[in-house]
Amino acid sequence: MSRPGFWREAGVALALSIVGAVAYDALATLIGAPSASRLVVTVLGLAYAVMLLRGLDARIGRVVAVAAWLAFDAALFAFNPPLLLWLAAHAFAIWLLRCWCRYTSAFAALADGALSLFALAAASVAAVHSHSMFLALWSFFLVQALFVLIPETLRPRPAAAPPEDDDRFDQAHRSAEAALRRLTTRT
Numbered sequence: 001m002s003r004p005g006f007w008r009e010a011g012v013a014l015a016l017s018i019v020g021a022v023a024y025d026a027l028a029t030l031i032g033a034p035s036a037s038r039l040v041v042t043v044l045g046l047a048y049a050v051m052l053l054r055g056l057d058a059r060i061g062r063v064v065a066v067a068a069w070l071a072f073d074a075a076l077f078a079f080n081p082p083l084l085l086w087l088a089a090h091a092f093a094i095w096l097l098r099c100w101c102r103y104t105s106a107f108a109a110l111a112d113g114a115l116s117l118f119a120l121a122a123a124s125v126a127a128v129h130s131h132s133m134f135l136a137l138w139s140f141f142l143v144q145a146l147f148v149l150i151p152e153t154l155r156p157r158p159a160a161a162p163p164e165d166d167d168r169f170d171q172a173h174r175s176a177e178a179a180l181r182r183l184t185t186r187t
Helices: 006-031 033-053 059-079 083-101 106-130 133-149 168-185
Strands: none
Touching (some): 006 133, 033 059, 033 133, 083 106, 106 133
């Protein structure tokens, strides 16, 4: 997976938040607020998943991930859980997708899971206090953009090899003598 930058992810967050807020306002008058919320979360979740998969190297992996995401969304529509569970399920799916695409250690995946929970909490607080779909989406996706700061692995770095008995000067001296010998034997 290509390494995304924070500013690119913040731009994606802004774009998804604007599109989601406009779509929610348009759909809420047509199909009602609860159904509009579910539909917006579903579409934005799929769009965010596609953005995450954009840098993935394997083509078959992208197809499988999108197919799994669509099956997941179909199951959500079939069972129609409460909105909070709907949101948590999408945050969990985003976390699973990033773990599959990016992380090689369990600690990094757990750090991303904590970030996803924090994003969900930030979106909930923004929604409750501002009653704004844009601010709720912006809070969620902006916190999610911080995943780029989590390294792919959180394993401790191996200790540096102990220095050899000879110091650098001795190594350089031997290299210079070997080069001088090669020059003198060629004549």
